[in-house]
Amino acid sequence: MGNTYDNFFYESADMLEDLSRQCKDEMESWGAIDCEALERPKSSLDAWDYCFSIAIGIAGANISTSEKLEQYLNEIHYAASGATGEYSKLQQFLAKLLHHQGDSIDKLASEKHFINRAHEAADIGYHRLLWGHDIFNLREDNPFKLMIDQKGIKGILQAVRHLIADTTSKQGLPLPGSSYLDFTNENEKISNYLIEISKKLSMESVGNKRNAQAIYSHMFTVRAQDIMSGGAIAGFAAMYFKIRDIDDTMRQLQFHLIAYSISFFGEALLGALKNDGIPYINIPLATVVFKKLAQLYYYSIKETRQLHNKTYELVARGDILANYVEKTGEDLTHYDNAGGYIAELSQGQNNVDSLIQAFEEDDPNV
Numbered sequence: 001m002g003n004t005y006d007n008f009f010y011e012s013a014d015m016l017e018d019l020s021r022q023c024k025d026e027m028e029s030w031g032a033i034d035c036e037a038l039e040r041p042k043s044s045l046d047a048w049d050y051c052f053s054i055a056i057g058i059a060g061a062n063i064s065t066s067e068k069l070e071q072y073l074n075e076i077h078y079a080a081s082g083a084t085g086e087y088s089k090l091q092q093f094l095a096k097l098l099h100h101q102g103d104s105i106d107k108l109a110s111e112k113h114f115i116n117r118a119h120e121a122a123d124i125g126y127h128r129l130l131w132g133h134d135i136f137n138l139r140e141d142n143p144f145k146l147m148i149d150q151k152g153i154k155g156i157l158q159a160v161r162h163l164i165a166d167t168t169s170k171q172g173l174p175l176p177g178s179s180y181l182d183f184t185n186e187n188e189k190i191s192n193y194l195i196e197i198s199k200k201l202s203m204e205s206v207g208n209k210r211n212a213q214a215i216y217s218h219m220f221t222v223r224a225q226d227i228m229s230g231g232a233i234a235g236f237a238a239m240y241f242k243i244r245d246i247d248d249t250m251r252q253l254q255f256h257l258i259a260y261s262i263s264f265f266g267e268a269l270l271g272a273l274k275n276d277g278i279p280y281i282n283i284p285l286a287t288v289v290f291k292k293l294a295q296l297y298y299y300s301i302k303e304t305r306q307l308h309n310k311t312y313e314l315v316a317r318g319d320i321l322a323n324y325v326e327k328t329g330e331d332l333t334h335y336d337n338a339g340g341y342i343a344e345l346s347q348g349q350n351n352v353d354s355l356i357q358a359f360e361e362d363d364p365n366v
Helices: 002-032 047-065 067-080 089-097 124-130 143-167 193-206 212-219 224-243 249-274 283-331 338-362
Strands: 182-184 190-192
Touching: 047 224, 047 249, 067 089, 067 143, 067 224, 124 190, 124 193, 124 212, 143 224, 190 193, 193 212, 224 249, 224 283, 249 283
Parallel strands: none
Antiparallel strands: 182 190
16 A cells, blocks of 8 residues: 555656646747847947037037038138139139039029019028029929029039039028918018018017028028038947947937937027027938937837737747646646645555554454
8 A cells, every 4th residue: 555655646746747847848948039039229328328429419519500610611602603712722622513603593683683483683681592492392493494494404413513502601592392481571572481480580589680681591491511510420420339339220329319419409509699599490400300219219119019029929828838737737636735735645644554554453464
């Protein structure tokens, strides 16, 4: 009988051992899930990342608000327009590339006045806004149509040269689509809502309209100086990533977003200090900030979805393991605590001892 009890005990132990081994194998298989496929960042931003991104952001803001650079670029535009003067070799070289004197984009209503879309004399400070410089304009003064009419197929390239050259001027190039904001004012002349906004902001800031031109140029146009600040940030960031061997997409996006945001808001603040409280708005940089923010959101959502899918995969495997454990343990006696199992072992031993004693009493040889 002792052998029967031992067999029962060892059989139960074997079943538990087998269950334990199966659980272990299943849990080890969870490690086979390729968590690296989640494309999570190798590391988060460190102190150097924060410091350098802020530093190049500040540098970008200073580039876009530099009065010396603004004057230097404006001289390039003067030279490209055929104006005489003392220019550096670089200015002369760029002026030849961007030469646009006599282009019909800058059509004249008279010897001293540019034309507007009503074929009247336009305010010289806003003449690009009122004629020939909006690439989205589908009317007669579309810049590409004007230059093709003037120079044939070569006019396409000349229109591009002319528009690029205008970004170097202090007035800048009007925002694409701004021609659709035209209206007829109380004097029955063609104007534009951007002009009216600029005049109202000037009135609120200094009490007159003398700052309207500067406000318009720094809020509603595309300027080479603004583009250069964004390009400088991109260049410095690329060098920084190469030096520190940073190739993680998420980390680069976070770095760029900090740098571009610092530059954008820094330029706005510096502009407000220079422009009687009216901030400078860097439109090209604003689009880059929005783009980086959208990319960061996309990658974050992508990672969240991947984690969600992997979590469900682990939950499914856990359910399989739970079902296996439940099925394997159906033939085993269950107790709420360890005391029940100990009591069962003791009872089993007592039963065996009782049987042995009974056989011994019946055996006359004992």
